[in-house]
Amino acid sequence: MIRATQIADLGSAPLLQMETYWHQKRGDRLMPSRADIDPAEIKPLLPQIIMARIEHDPFRVRYSIVGTACARSAGFDYTGRYLDELMFESESDTDWLQIYAEIVRERKPIAGVCRFRTAHTEIPYRVGVFPLSSDGHRVDQTISYEHLTLSLGEMEQVLPAKPVR
Template sequence: MIGYWQRDVMNNGDRLDNKIKPVADAQSPLLQEVHAYWRAKCGDRAMPARADLDPIDIPALLPNLILIDVIPPSGRLRVRLVGTWIVNQFGRDYTGRYLDEIDFGEAQDEIVREYSAAAAAARPVCSDHRYRNLGGQIYDIERLILPLSEDGERVSMLLIVLDFTERSASPPRQF
């Protein structure tokens, strides 16, 4: 693992675990843009199909996107595509890997649970996270998970956008 999801007390004494929030509370313009695009593609359906999305419509978002297949009948989640910005932030490309096999450190269960909940509920999930890379750089991450469906009922794929905001470098540990 190149970095890790931060769940413990940060250098300024605050704490930020995975925090689910209403999509309307998303602060990131990237998340707001992809959510508006997704809603427009829904039409009169609960969620659009992957075929409804055209990368030409959203070129600025592509580096921050992840596509995850929901494998029937188990609902297991397999990474189909990871944007270049996300690969650079995490230091590796998880394309082709199952989400439950990726080392997210102590946040492993929470991350898998959040993605699985979006697939099971067939609704968008928005959340805040904190991530620290191995170089000590801390990022606040705002994440939006959007369901896609080929048949209009069962979620077949998840479209995720992550927006990283640099927070601060970790101070050296004092013993």
Template sequence: MSSPATPEAWALPAGAESDPAFARLHAYWLAKTRGDRLPARADIDPLEIPRELLPDIALLEIERQADGRRRYRLRLFGSGLEAMTGGSNETGRYYDEVTHQPGLYEKLDAMLTAMAEERRPIYFAAPSGSTDRGFLWFGRLALPLASDGRTVDMILALVRPLPGSPAGQPATLPG
């Protein structure tokens, strides 16, 4: 069962103020919430999202495994993300299949699991998950979606390059 989240918990996460694009997508998502209910994927209309953000949008579906863990399938991988990852379109693949930096996926999995259980937006900065692009750093805003308004089953994400982030800097993952 998802823990109860309140609209106060849905504020723009710390760090996301680094790029106004994160605040724009967050404001759009927040406008789609209904009281203490999260928006569903059906509430998200690409025609309403600011056009300049669309290339950097990802949509992840949460699949619950028999052992209780979650797996994240990329249902949408924007054209800007494709360009940032060296031209590979990751649509349809699992996040654990495309994250090759040692130890990074385990941290991302723990953070996304906490986001789903706590039903709140998160922001983090981390290197690219591609082995040949680990020198590139990205800010990631993850916004929970729930078909029933409560149980998070999808994630709306905005991924933006962070200029000037040095390679080798530790990821700023929550917790």
């Protein structure tokens, strides 16, 4: 992932909308909780939303919600699966475990540009990952928005994610 200093620099209106929503929900706190997130308030964003639960001992990431557009670009719906159970052949430059570990450590959103690989090309896409906390201190979930639009031809060339266990 090529990191962005500010989400506004990524030129994605939906990603900027997600950032604004996250800030509104957190208010004066370090980060909002999952209970603060109302899917009805971000309905247009839902197809490209991914929510993950963070387990701390041992450190693991489990996908609790995978939007329909994200599942389609991955080649299957990986809701309920752990990150370490999946191999995303379409990801060419992002260490997602490292990204989640940094969010847990820093308790701040991370955003940037990733590369999505199909059978014949690589396509840049923009993403923002936002921390959530039940107790206001420890990150125990995340909400992400992936701004990736694939043409019909590109969809036919998707390298599907594969379970490794």
